[in-house]
Amino acid sequence: MEANEEQTEEQSSSSSSLSIHFVSSVDSPEFTLLTSAVSLASVVGLDAEWKPVRESQSTFPTVTLLQIACRLPGNRTDYLSGDSPVFLLDLVALPLSSVYALLNALFVSPNVLKLGFRFKQDLVYLSSTFRSQGCDPAGFDKVEPFLDITSIYSYLQQKQSGRKPSKQTKSLAAICEELLAISLSKELQCSDWSQRPLTKEQKIYASADAHCLLEIFDVFQNKVINEENSIYNNGHSSSSPDPGLKSILEEPSGESGILKTKFSEALEIIQATTASEYYHDISSAFRVVSPLGKNTVCLDNSLLQIIRKHGDKILLKESDREPKTSKNRGKKKSSVGMVHKEKLPEFFDDWQGPSPWDPSLGGDGRPKFLCDVMVEGLAKHLRCVGIDAAIPYSRKPETRELIDHALKEKRVLLTRDAKLLRHGYLLNNQIYRVKNLLKNDQLLEVIETFELKISEEKLMSRCTKCNGMFIQKPLSMEEAVEAAKGFQVIPSCLFDKKLEFWQCLDCHQLYWEGTQYHNAVQKFIDVCKLEK
The missing domain is CATH 3.30.420.10 (Ribonuclease H-like superfamily/Ribonuclease H)
Structure with missing residues (x-):
């Protein structure tokens, strides 16, 4: 929609x-x-x-x-x-x-x-x-x-x-x-740029x-x-380039001339070697x-x-030539902290399960995820296939905030940050590190890892903006125009079309089944390999 x-x-x-x-x-x-x-x-x-x-x-x-x-x-x-x-x-x-x-x-x-x-x-x-x-x-x-x-x-x-x-x-x-x-x-920003060959997607990015x-x-x-x-058109003389700067740039001698000469010499060196x-x-x-x-x-x-x-x-x-060292570098570490760290169990990237929504654990059987800022795009993809996927309350959440959010709402925390895995002892069976970089691949990875059931009927059934559910009954054009007053403009080109509108229960965003909706449905049918 x-x-x-x-x-x-x-x-x-x-x-x-x-x-x-x-x-x-x-x-x-x-x-x-x-x-x-x-x-x-x-x-x-x-x-x-x-x-x-x-x-x-x-x-x-x-x-x-x-x-x-x-x-x-x-x-x-x-x-x-x-x-x-x-x-x-x-x-x-x-x-x-x-x-x-x-x-x-x-x-x-x-x-x-x-x-x-x-x-x-x-x-x-x-x-x-x-x-x-x-x-x-x-x-x-x-x-x-x-x-x-x-x-x-x-x-x-x-x-x-x-x-x-x-x-x-x-x-x-x-x-x-x-x-x-x-x-x-920006989803390829954190990829390994030292690996060769680079992919086509990396080169385009x-x-x-x-x-x-x-x-x-x-x-x-x-x-x-x-x-x-x-x-200039209002009758004022437009300011011309600074004659001092212009003369320096065109001056064959002086520092600028030296720079131009060095640039030309460098090109001549390259010419001679190629x-x-x-x-x-x-x-x-x-x-x-x-x-x-x-x-x-x-x-x-x-x-x-x-x-x-x-x-x-x-x-x-000169100070830019050396990495900034941590203020805590060189300080003696607390023996208490060291003992505590040694006692922490080992955690792995692979999913250990079972999920917090598992009925055997008292869950309701409905998958729920929390996507941190590193996989925020994955949250929208999950919503598009009908899966409950929240994002952090704040733009730069503290680790404790992520943990509390996941625990409170019984969600699996999805991340690409390996450092978060160390908190697995707090988030038992509620944290998973996504391995793929591209959103489509990430979506398939999560579907396969958690054995999610995706159907065409579920596609585009959640609000991609806030993760809310849609109202059950569609709105007519007149009802949609009334509902949109004050916060959303419905394009006038839609008025002559017999469309049904759907509204998010939470943020009240309006959606309609237009060309982009059908293109998006087809996209996720292809990505998820759904049979028509």
Whole structure:
């Protein structure tokens, strides 16, 4: 059933149209395209992936994948399949010394605006990874000019509301949802990025994370340009780029000139080490306008204006080079605590059973789950197949809160956090660690593990928004319009259709059996392999 926002459809962030290039060798055509793209790009989006580590680990995680999304001039896209190709640098396979100069030159090039989402942490890990492989002892210590997506969002939010934005920072997925109206899936965020080969889904996920930075920036840039045009049309002179900044960027000498020279030298080094027929064909084509290794594309006035007003930089200090140690590190542990820990029984990932709803334990036979924040998407999938699946009361629940919630309502706690398994002695037969990463696979895993009975009649029988049940009797159009007053708008295009509406008993959300409802039903029939 459908609401104003369909809760069950997984939307793609334009991933199907992404031009993705996986770079795993310096002798590959993809590496040649990378060097060409960074010499032509005026804006790049940066992101990095690494294998998740324990909080107590005393070293930085090793970055295994670096994503670079490039925005290219419209007349230079023939050989790169689109104006925003995304390059995935496989730092497991690539010799890091062969790409260090290119990346370092890119990070400090004044002719390329770098975008990132809280990229300082990525830079710290990236610098540590390259230093550990014998590259420059200083590693990467600077990214300039730089613009953080959180700053862009704050600017747009303030312009829209006229109020100073709250200090609470939204996730990248939430920003994409609000500014681009696309759903950026984060379910592969905690996958093991050190394993090879990467799956197709991992490559699309990583590419979308970098590509969406360019799309968000486009929204921001258009907003800035429109504001400047509005000021100009009202009879005020529009502010021009800072002549000091512009002259520095165009000055052949001085620090900026040195940076441009280093960037060109790095590209020439790469050119010399990637000789192949494919490289010759591609590089010759690009030399028609701009000889690779000789020039980089200068920023236009619009970008210069943005950098002058909103640009920033990332500078790593010496203190950023070492992991922060816990304040409790080195303190003598309590012997009482150690004895208590030794007495705890051993717990396993596999389900031990029986479930708390088992009739032999006094249960009502109806499965009930509590999905923590790591598998919150699984909760909606379970609701779609008619299973009672709650989520924590708060956004960042304490462990004790999760335990109390599961115990009070006799639910099995579903999680991907292995650390929670240690509390199995409190949640006897009420905690299970989900092994799969994708929501569809997680759903099948839970169905098989707990031997859940799923039928077509149960599909879409619960509210995906709050987990409530629907009223037994459907509402007519007139009844639905009356019930929706004050909190929900029913699209006018539905008025001429003979539809039945269903309302959640708890949150009063209205649903109807439209196209999205039927698509969702078919999806879960296929996922659960139900026989028609």
